[in-house]
Amino acid sequence: MTLSRFIPVRETILAAAIGVLLAVVASRFAGFIAPSNLANVFNDTAPLIILALGQMVVILTRCIDLSVAANLALTGMAVAMINVAMPGLPIPIIIAIAISLGAVMGAINGVLVWKLSIPPIVVTLGTMTIFRGIIFLISDGKWVNSHEMSPAFTGVPRAEFLGLPVLSWVAIITVVIFGIMMARTQLGRSIFAVGGNPHAAVYTGIDVGKTQFLAFVISGALAGLTGYLWVARYAVAYVDIAGGFELEVVAACVIGGISIAGGIGSVGGAVLGAIFLGVVKNALPVVNISPFWQLAISGSAILIAVAFNAQSGRKKGRIILKDAEVRS
Amino acid sequence: MSVFKKLIASAAMATTMIASPAFAEDVRIALVVKALGIGFFEAAAEGAEEAAAELGNVEIIYTGPTDTTAEGQIEVINSLIAQNVDAIAVSANDTDALVPALKRAMDRGITVISWDSGVALEGRQLHLNPSSNALIGNMIIKLAADHLPDGGDVAVLSATTTSTNQNIWIEEMTAVMGDYPGINVVSTVYGDDLADKSYREATGLMQSFPDLDAIIAPTSVGIVAAAQAVVDAGKVGEVNVTGLGLPSEMAGAIESGASQSFAIWNPIDLGYSATMLAYELSQNGVEAAPGAEVPMGRMGALTLDDNNEGAMADPFVYDASNIEQFKSIF
Numbered sequence: 001m002t003l004s005r006f007i008p009v010r011e012t013i014l015a016a017a018i019g020v021l022l023a024v025v026a027s028r029f030a031g032f033i034a035p036s037n038l039a040n041v042f043n044d045t046a047p048l049i050i051l052a053l054g055q056m057v058v059i060l061t062r063c064i065d066l067s068v069a070a071n072l073a074l075t076g077m078a079v080a081m082i083n084v085a086m087p088g089l090p091i092p093i094i095i096a097i098a099i100s101l102g103a104v105m106g107a108i109n110g111v112l113v114w115k116l117s118i119p120p121i122v123v124t125l126g127t128m129t130i131f132r133g134i135i136f137l138i139s140d141g142k143w144v145n146s147h148e149m150s151p152a153f154t155g156v157p158r159a160e161f162l163g164l165p166v167l168s169w170v171a172i173i174t175v176v177i178f179g180i181m182m183a184r185t186q187l188g189r190s191i192f193a194v195g196g197n198p199h200a201a202v203y204t205g206i207d208v209g210k211t212q213f214l215a216f217v218i219s220g221a222l223a224g225l226t227g228y229l230w231v232a233r234y235a236v237a238y239v240d241i242a243g244g245f246e247l248e249v250v251a252a253c254v255i256g257g258i259s260i261a262g263g264i265g266s267v268g269g270a271v272l273g274a275i276f277l278g279v280v281k282n283a284l285p286v287v288n289i290s291p292f293w294q295l296a297i298s299g300s301a302i303l304i305a306v307a308f309n310a311q312s313g314r315k316k317g318r319i320i321l322k323d324a325e326v327r328s
Numbered sequence: 329m330s331v332f333k334k335l336i337a338s339a340a341m342a343t344t345m346i347a348s349p350a351f352a353e354d355v356r357i358a359l360v361v362k363a364l365g366i367g368f369f370e371a372a373a374e375g376a377e378e379a380a381a382e383l384g385n386v387e388i389i390y391t392g393p394t395d396t397t398a399e400g401q402i403e404v405i406n407s408l409i410a411q412n413v414d415a416i417a418v419s420a421n422d423t424d425a426l427v428p429a430l431k432r433a434m435d436r437g438i439t440v441i442s443w444d445s446g447v448a449l450e451g452r453q454l455h456l457n458p459s460s461n462a463l464i465g466n467m468i469i470k471l472a473a474d475h476l477p478d479g480g481d482v483a484v485l486s487a488t489t490t491s492t493n494q495n496i497w498i499e500e501m502t503a504v505m506g507d508y509p510g511i512n513v514v515s516t517v518y519g520d521d522l523a524d525k526s527y528r529e530a531t532g533l534m535q536s537f538p539d540l541d542a543i544i545a546p547t548s549v550g551i552v553a554a555a556q557a558v559v560d561a562g563k564v565g566e567v568n569v570t571g572l573g574l575p576s577e578m579a580g581a582i583e584s585g586a587s588q589s590f591a592i593w594n595p596i597d598l599g600y601s602a603t604m605l606a607y608e609l610s611q612n613g614v615e616a617a618p619g620a621e622v623p624m625g626r627m628g629a630l631t632l633d634d635n636n637e638g639a640m641a642d643p644f645v646y647d648a649s650n651i652e653q654f655k656s657i658f
Binding site: 029031032037040044132133135136139140141142143145146147148158230234235236238239240241242243244245281282285286288291292 | 363364365366367370394395489515517518522523524525527528529531532533535536552553556560576577579580581583584655
């Protein structure tokens with residue numbers, strides 16, 4: 001074991017990049033790095049962090065889930081409509097419904113990939129459109145607005161606990177759970193093994209299809225959870241919410257050094273990738289840059305990060321597999 | 329349940345079609361909207377149905393892409409040309425991109441008008457503005473100024489940088505700023521008509537300009553998101569969110585006090601008028617030419633200017649006194 005096992009190079013560089021970014025922003029708008037504002041930025045990035053972790057698991061198994069934003073929107077609309085119909089329903093039950101609904105949608109993706117062997121990008125492109133279509137069908141194209149939702153429904157994500165909103169805590173807890181899952185559980189290790197070398201994974205007794213299925217279920221469940229948080233936070237549900245957000249989620253993963261070819265990546269990378277994008281998104285409105293330049297800047301940041309990862313990622317190709325062999 | 333209703337409805341429709349005299353073939357008017365699933369356009373479709381009921385022999389085809397892209401609308405228009413509808417009334421996602429497709433429709437003898445968001449002159453016979461751009465531009469700044477007797481700083485939260493409507497309104501607003509001494513527009517930001525981006529931009533405005541008095545959002549997604557951002561920042565009473573929004577979507581913001589008042593025309597009237605105009609041009613041989621007056625049923629007549637455009641009516645202000653009445657309508 002070398003030192004780089006303990007100080008992951010990519011994460012360190014990404015963290016440094018975020019630090020430099022914060023310094024640049026602070027030079028133009030000092031208030032941005034005030035602790036309270038950084039907490040706000042983290043809170044704003046929480047949905048992206050949660051979804052990026054789900055996406056990471058899927059990408060690690062050599063798949064991709066483009067339906068996360070549509071899943072989020074459908075679950076969000078469903079729980080918002082449930083809340084309107086039954087305002088008295090306790091929020092824990094709403095959250096349980098959201099997670100289960102999201103998991104079911106993830107399972108649909110997973111079954112299609114596992115049992116019918118359809119390429120994941122095709123499956124999730126299809127279900128992405130189907131989910132958006134279903135939102136239109138169940139809502140009749142109508143919005144669910146803030147005054148129709150119960151105060152408890154919209155209140156939970158913004159309720160403060162130990163100085164941070166619940167939304168932030170959900171992200172933190174998800175990160176901790178994923179950290180343990182990826183490093184310490186059989187499922188976490190088989191996810192790496194399946195993406196690193198599917199043939200070798202089969203020889204070690206891992207069911208590749210089933211692992212991919214479980215990855216989709218995890219991603220779907222997190223999308224469902226985020227669906228509730230999103231709708232409650234912005235206090236509005238309509239067909240197009242989080243439109244195009246799936247690309248941001250994939251971008252967060254790619255920036256975080258998760259190899260799109262599967263097998264390589266870390267929880268820390270995904271989280272830092274999401275935070276990097278979150279800082280960019282929150283900083284651009286306050287640094288007074290022309291909106292015409294903002295898109296170009298976001299895009300360039302992604303390209304630079306990916307180009308860098310492509311360079312530094314090459315030599316790491318087989319390390320994970322060796323690791324898996326040592327452990328098993 | 330809704331499937332059952334639809335079955336009943338189509339059965340009823342089929343019966344009517346059989347019962348109606350054979351010579352009265354239905355006039356098919358297509359209402360093409362920016363995207364399906366937007367409350368405003370759903371209300372416009374309701375108005376179109378009202379006009380259809382009044383005219384008697386009109387069938388409304390309410391359609392549009394699932395997201396607000398010009399490409400999606402071109403596909404929809406091409407399919408309508410293939411169906412050989414009698415008239416197309418479109419609210420465009422892009423001023424110029426739809427022109428070739430709409431020209432092709434006119435070449436086939438289909439009446440083409442634009443409404444709400446316009447198409448360039450060569451792509452349509454006339455354009456129905458919900459109100460005049462000058463009146464809207466004046467209204468959005470007036471809404472902010474009315475609550476700032478001593479003047480103050482206001483910022484604009486628009487849709488996308490290329491939204492035809494919003495850009496014209498902001499231009500008109502800037503043109504009449506002289507009438508509102510003491511009111512400064514400190515910034516214009518773009519929320520891309522996404523709830524999360526608009527929320528973030530509104531939060532950014534409050535950070536960049538701590539003395540901000542009002543946010544003017546001439547877009548229905550932006551105004552709702554800005555109101556929520558103001559509530560979450562605890563700035564209700566300090567920052568007034570105003571602009572253009574739908575009563576049903578803004579009821580919460582009026583209730584919380586984040587928004588004192590906002591304006592919108594009546595989308596039901598708009599869909600109604602567009603249908604009436606399309607019918608007049610297509611069936612009654614009315615010529616759309618500068619200076620012409622085209623009748624539009626209960627809404628009076630549309631007077632066309634040099635660009636074959638006309639304004640339907642003034643925007644209407646909604647506040648705590650009338651929100652309850654309108655929030656269930658649209």
